Amino acid sequence: MQRWKILAVCGMGLGSSMILRMQAEKAAKVLGIDVDVELADIGSAAAQAAGADIILTSPALAGQLMHARALVIPITNYMNLNEMVEKLNNATQPPSDM
Amino acid sequence: MLPTEHIAVGVQAADWRAAVTAAGRLLERSGAVQPSYTAAMLRVVEELGPYIVLAPGLALPHAHPQDGVLRPCLAVVALDAPVNFGSPENDPVRVVIAFGAVDDTGHTAALAALAGALMEPGALDALMAARSVDEIQAVLLPARAPGAEEG
Numbered sequence: 679m680q681r682w683k684i685l686a687v688c689g690m691g692l693g694s695s696m697i698l699r700m701q702a703e704k705a706a707k708v709l710g711i712d713v714d715v716e717l718a719d720i721g722s723a724a725a726q727a728a729g730a731d732i733i734l735t736s737p738a739l740a741g742q743l744m745h746a747r748a749l750v751i752p753i754t755n756y757m758n759l760n761e762m763v764e765k766l767n768n769a770t771q772p773p774s775d776m
Numbered sequence: 777m778l779p780t781e782h783i784a785v786g787v788q789a790a791d792w793r794a795a796v797t798a799a800g801r802l803l804e805r806s807g808a809v810q811p812s813y814t815a816a817m818l819r820v821v822e823e824l825g826p827y828i829v830l831a832p833g834l835a836l837p838h839a840h841p842q843d844g845v846l847r848p849c850l851a852v853v854a855l856d857a858p859v860n861f862g863s864p865e866n867d868p869v870r871v872v873i874a875f876g877a878v879d880d881t882g883h884t885a886a887l888a889a890l891a892g893a894l895m896e897p898g899a900l901d902a903l904m905a906a907r908s909v910d911e912i913q914a915v916l917l918p919a920r921a922p923g924a925e926e927g
Contacts, residue, residue: 688827689820689824689827689828690820690838690839690840692838692841692877693828693836693838693875693877693887694827694828694830694836696884696887696888696891697830697887697891700888700891700892700895701895720824735827736827736830737827737863737864737865738824738825738826738827738829738863739824739825739827754865754866755830755831755832755865755866756830756831756891757830757831757834757891757894757895757899757900758831759895
């Protein structure tokens with residue numbers, strides 16, 4: 679099974695990124711996918727993003743990460759597991775033809 | 777981690793700065809942080825934008841441990857009238873939860889407990905509707921008395 683490398687990014691790498699990791703790990707269980715979530719602050723995110731498949735962050739910070747090769751997913755409501763499940767599902771499933 | 781002196785309800789704030797400052801003052805007054813920490817929390821939003829607005833109506837301001845945190849702490853301010861932080865998705869903000877960490881990992885359990893409580897279905901709505909210290913604690917303190925779930 680593919681192990682998705684996820685980087686959770688916030689301003690300092692110690693607060694909201696940890697909440698993103700909690701939700702991403704819960705969502706991974708729901709989706710039955712394997713994830714490895716690391717935390718980064720916005721200053722070092724570019725360097726840490728090199729090996730990541732997906733970057734989770736706030737819409738307010740997403741613009742600063744658009745040069746990363748990883749797929750940047752802005753999370754609007756950090757407390758809503760459904761949003762994380764839906765967005766991670768879209769990012770990790772191959773596109774299907776309806 | 778969340779003593780009653782770190783909770784204020786019905787707080788009047790003209791703008792996001794006043795709202796963050798109100799939460800910072802609660803931490804200053806109890807000696808959990810130095811005044812420099814409140815200023816640092818304001819600076820973070822000025823520099824990085826409203827990324828601390830994590831959910832509809834909820835902001836979680838914080839700064840670096842070295843900006844003046846004396847002990848790990850949380851403070852909750854429920855505003856009398858909500859204010860905008862500049863977050864198109866989650867404005868206006870009614871509840872501000874400031875936290876201070878003493879290092880990059882020491883606060884993790886408390887913050888995880890807080891986030892876990894807020895992720896419960898209905899918790900965010902209950903927090904937005906809270907108008908008393910008791911109501912805030914009921915939402916945020918995950919250790920509820922046995923048998924109290926149905927209340």
